[in-house]
Amino acid sequence: MATTLTEEILSAARGGEPQSLREVYESLAPSILAYLIGKGCDDPEALCQEVFLTLFGKLKNLTGGISGLRTFAFSVAHARMVDDVRRRERQPVLAQFDPQADARLSSSAEETVLGSGPGVAAMLDGLPARQKEVLLLRVVADLSIEEAAKIMGSTAGAVKQLQTRALRTLKDRMEREEVPDHERIA
Known part of the structure; x- marks a missing residue:
């Protein structure tokens, strides 16, 4: 379940407190992942992780509170999505996903976010x-x-x-x- 961000959590995350960093991740990751899935990225989970690597690296210098954090996070997600599109244009994917070969027992993130x-x-x-x-x-x-x-x-x-x-x-x-x-x- 997503955590509701507060200024206190954000302040602790800026200080590198692990639980607060986790709460920032849990609060923003579902919507960032849904955005990347909705944009048709090849590997939205990996791009989402890249977003957080960038975000956590810049966290100490971010301004604008929670709104500034969200805006920056989605700006990074948008940039990663653009990079993904450009990469695919240069090097097209040759293999198609085969749902019959998918051995997962639970719903994928895509199914959960976008429904069936x-x-x-x-x-x-x-x-x-x-x-x-x-x-x-x-x-x-x-x-x-x-x-x-x-x-x-x-x-x-x-x-x-x-x-x-x-x-x-x-x-x-x-x-x-x-x-x-x-x-x-x-």
């Missing part, structure tokens, strides 16, 4: 890249408009417009497809 069937992931797949990015940052990562705008290198007004358009597109699609209420995005 044609849920959130399928709905987001049809959106333009910038609209998808806004929804991942605003809904999945639970960032403010200002934080999302900073990460995307955009203005708060542009983020609001992108989010409105994306939500309208999803609403229209759900109405056309008559998606059952239990699968709808709130």
Whole structure:
């Protein structure tokens, strides 16, 4: 279960206190991992770990409290995602995932975060890249408009417009497809 960050926890983490560092990780990792999964990264778990290696290395110098920490963490996650896309463009992956060969007994992180069937992931797949990015940052990562705008290198007004358009597109699609209420995005 995710820990609710407080300024006290953040202060202790800046001092290198192990339990506080763990609480920072447990608080931010699920939404960072969901963001990286939603962006289609090849190995989101590894990228999430890279985000925290960077974050913990810079923790002492971060400003802006918890909001500054979240913004920085998602800025790093965004940068790692861009690096992943560039790497894949230079060196495409030749092997495809075979679900029949997956011997895990429990649900994968992807299944847990995105659910099964044609849920959130399928709905987001049809959106333009910038609209998808806004929804991942605003809904999945639970960032403010200002934080999302900073990460995307955009203005708060542009983020609001992108989010409105994306939500309208999803609403229209759900109405056309008559998606059952239990699968709808709130």
